[in-house]
Amino acid sequence: MPTPVFRLGAVVALAALAAAGCSSEAGLPGEPKSGTIAPAYGDTLIEASIGNVSSLIPNITSDASSREVGDFMYNGLVTLGRDLEILPELATSWTFSKDCLTLDFQLHQGVKWHDGAPFTADDVVFTWEATMHPKTPSAYKADFDAVERVEALGPHAVRVTYKRPHARALLSWAMTMLPRHLLDPYVKAGKIREAPQNWSAPVGTGPYRFKEMKSGEKIVVVANQDYFKGRPHISRIVYRIIPSQATIFLELKARGVDVASLTALQYKRQTEYPAFEKAYQKFRYPSSGYTYFGFNLKDPRFADRRVRLAFAHAINKQELLDGVVMGLGREATGPFRPGHWANNSAVKGIPYDPPRAATLLAEAGWRTRNADGLLVKDGKPFTFELMTNQGNDERRKIAEIIQASLRELGVGVEIRILEWAAFLKEHIKKRPVRYDAVILGWATAADPDQYVIWHSSQVGPDELNHISYINPEADALLEAGRTTCHQADRVTFYHRLHQVLADDQPVVFLYWRDALPAIASRIHGIEPGPAGIRWNFQGWFVPKHLHRYTAG
């Protein structure tokens, strides 16, 4: 029987008093909270999201909000741990065959779907069938491309057979598992989107079960008492949809939400007062996205490596970081996240060195300047158009800083900002591409395979190697990295790839933005690491005396 949930006013006062009295136990942000405080059950966590949730079946969506909500209600066979290592979830163990072509999973026994039906190996087979069904609109088919078949060897054992060795094999099974007994008819009819699972009654095996959804407003999930890993401590999660970053920040200050991502400005300047620091913990770690200054490598000016290196030397990365994200980021030396096992920490960034830049450009044939101060070669001044997408303040600032830096060098830059869909369709996806240079970013995944971005076979229209990078050594490393299942080998290949890309500078790697979440200080159990903070949200709890919302 749920006890009435109290309106904020009275409880704020009580909680503030309680928190004030317990400040010695609160600890410092980022420290693992264990030992001194006993985990308690109860309370509600209120999250906020800018994007609307488009579907409750994560396998057929690609937006981040839907996936976050999906994480509450579903499980995969494996999941990611704090240091981006692969941990068992619905599977208890797995083994690869020597040739990397067969992967066997042992599954947990006694796991139940939210409607009480048992989870078995057949559901795993179904999930694969559903994702690969020609009428299922899933963006994840490519992930299972190398799978030849999936068979259940028993109610709790699954064998996946691969056509060729596929390094991402294991991680691809972090995909959310779907129930055959509810979705089979819809998938076979090609109407998976019309299933109640998609909108009104999602059924998963996850730590939280669906309670209600008000479209565009909120989604409420409640703790799954029968969760196979033990009931999560926080009883309820309310996922609010608030499409404005400014409003989310105000709600945070008014204590209407408990978790929010801060912008650099908010983190550094607007949250440094005592009341906020008492009520919230702030975290800072490299996010999975990096921004780059890319070139159309089919343009003969940019095909010359010296020109690209010159540009890299001409940009002061630290100044860029300070100016654009107030220093809350790290310089990028390559395409792998700092802290990730594929990142080669021995690779150095390109230092800020304008004289060296000028020398390199001179070597490439850009020696004389014209009356406007621009470098000239074969009678043509060095000017180009730098494009980026509308609505992204960071990229606009970066473009301006690059424009200023290159002007000093004698290179003229014209900035052009376009609406995203038009930019994508008309300039990036077409071949030949219709841009000189761009400011864009990549969101990297937990698996470091970036074949689709850098391999020379991926230069076709609509494919992701839009800069047209062709390097046989990189090709070999990319192929090797994705076709072995031995971790030690992969480390070698990707470390070498990192060095190759850093030396070659097909793009100027700029920076990795920091993720800057703020979480109510009553939430304990948070352990930040390379995977961020959400990897163990099932273990978060609120000590009894700090409970703010009671909901049975």
Add this chain to the structure above:
Amino acid sequence: MLAYALRRLLLAMPLLLGITFVSFAVIHLAPGDPVELQTGDMSMQQSAQAYQELRKLYGLDQPLHVQYWNWLTRIVRLDFGRSFAPDGRPVLNKIAERLPITLMLNLVEMIIILVLAVPIGILSATRQYSLFDKVTTVFVFVGFATPDFWLALLLMILFGVQLDWLPVSGLRSLNWEYLSFWGRQWDFLSHLALPILVATFGGLAGFSRYMRQSMLEAIRQDYIQSARAKGLAERVVIGKHALRNAMLPIVTVLGLSLPGLIGGSVIVESIFAIPGMGQLMVQSVFQRDYPVIMGNLVIVSVLTLLANLAADLSYGLVDPRIRLAGRRGRR
């Protein structure tokens, strides 16, 4: 008059057809299609096969006139189709979810604006150039010039964060289900107070200036002078004779703003996290969700045509000159 109305309704059909055709063509002219945005938005997990499959599902692989024809034959059966978004829900459901709150907000806003604008207009006209007139003029123009989002954020900071009198955003509190009936109404009201305040402040200028202008014209007429000469109280002169005539243009403008009732301001909705029509429409455009965009266009077009007709007819009802002129002309 009936004949007139029927004729107008008949003419509206081809007009509606033309509107849908032009709209359909224009939306498809915009670069980018919904499938690209869903499967291949520069994410590393796209696949060409998924792309083709989705195009077929949406019927995007057909030539444009075939797509339009398919859409048209379904619309006349009142089948608005399903959204292209991953939720795949019927378009009517998506619109029906959001329409009530938008309608309610707009209606309340319109009523408040009328209730305030008419007296302001009348008083400004009768006391032209007085202190009242000057102050209200400045006031309404400040309201008109102030950006919604700026005002909204300021009010949210003041009332929501610093004073904690009103909620910052959303439609309902978290404990809404546990409140009593009156508790719920009060909760709803407190959530809508700021959005309505912001919207009304900006919208006051239009109507109050119309009212003022039209009142000024009415007062200068000869019949007002004769009414005063007859010895009628000023109250009656202004309130009965002048006002009735001054209201005519207002009625017309009111009729024409009816279709706007179902459109929401995406800025106000986004800032206050209100799931209304404005957000739905803007998101659909950005995602190239053609069924939803077209569905909304059809509804708005039909409403506009009907509202125009209603405004014209009501003008005839309210203004005896028009009514009688028609009758006299037939003899």
